[in-house]
Amino acid sequence: MSLLTRDPIELERLIARVGGPGRGGIATFLGIVRDHQDGRTVTGLEYSAYEPMAEAECARIVAEAAARWPASVALEHRLGRLAIGDIAVAIAAAADHRAAAFEACRYVIEQVKRRVPIWKREDYADGSTGWVDPTRPEARLEASPEHPLHHD
Amino acid sequence: MSTAATISLRVRVLLFASYADLAGSGELEVTTAAPATVADVVRRVRDLAPGGDRMPPRPLVARNQVHAHLDDPVHDGDEVAILPPMAGG
Numbered sequence: 001m002s003l004l005t006r007d008p009i010e011l012e013r014l015i016a017r018v019g020g021p022g023r024g025g026i027a028t029f030l031g032i033v034r035d036h037q038d039g040r041t042v043t044g045l046e047y048s049a050y051e052p053m054a055e056a057e058c059a060r061i062v063a064e065a066a067a068r069w070p071a072s073v074a075l076e077h078r079l080g081r082l083a084i085g086d087i088a089v090a091i092a093a094a095a096d097h098r099a100a101a102f103e104a105c106r107y108v109i110e111q112v113k114r115r116v117p118i119w120k121r122e123d124y125a126d127g128s129t130g131w132v133d134p135t136r137p138e139a140r141l142e143a144s145p146e147h148p149l150h151h152d
Numbered sequence: 153m154s155t156a157a158t159i160s161l162r163v164r165v166l167l168f169a170s171y172a173d174l175a176g177s178g179e180l181e182v183t184t185a186a187p188a189t190v191a192d193v194v195r196r197v198r199d200l201a202p203g204g205d206r207m208p209p210r211p212l213v214a215r216n217q218v219h220a221h222l223d224d225p226v227h228d229g230d231e232v233a234i235l236p237p238m239a240g241g
Contacts, residue, residue: 031241047240050168050233053217054240077240089241109241115219117233118240119169131170132239 003058004051006080009087014074018094023072025098027105031089033082037132041125047079047088050117061111071095071104077118159186161228163193167201169236171211174203182232190215191222193232211235 015026035042058075065073074092082088093105120132163182172178182196190213198204212235213220
């Protein structure tokens with residue numbers, strides 16, 4: 001199953017893939033297209049990717065989470081044109097108990113942001129467009145200190 | 153002038169997002185003397201590609217679809233990708 005999709009993401013499908021009779025907790029995360037960035041009004045955006053590597057990197061992250069916690073993990077990232085409010089990324093992590101579910105889910109989204117070669121071009125209300133650079137000073141306040149944006 | 157053949161290697165370079173916009177293309181072929189590292193390939197791209205001088209000297213890179221270091225070796229036929237800051241999620 002591809003972890004990248006050009007179709008709308010349905011969280012229920014991810015939940016169905018990870019759930020089971022022994023799974024007492026499912027943590028989910030949805031990344032949503034937001035209508036503002038660095039003080040500018042965003043009207044829509046387009047995700048593009050280095051697709052074979054992005055697919056492989058997503059699969060590696062899911063496998064790492066499943067190895068590190070007793071959890072089942074599902075991940076989908078959308079590509080192409082998205083509208084405000086659309087789901088850009090979805091994660092579902094199921095475990096017997098909640099701690100592993102939350103931790104595996106958090107791990108996957110942080111690693112996706114750090115490692116998966118996907119780029120975002122936003123359309124702004126003034127008609128201009130721009131590539132989003134999370135390493136720019138304006139965006140740094142949101143960067144997580146334990147996941148700096150460089151390679152080990 | 154030496155009569156010994158200079159060993160050179162060819163690498164397929166992929167550019168994405170803002171870097172592809174700068175270069176006007178997402179793909180180019182780079183020839184460089186062997187042995188070479190990913191950093192040597194990046195230097196060639198910055199010298200040769202339109203707008204290459206506006207790419208950072210130490211960008212994020214991947215070799216054969218895996219994140220790489222600039223001092224990793226490259227081999228003939230490798231695929232090197234120069235990655236702008238990633239913005240997924």
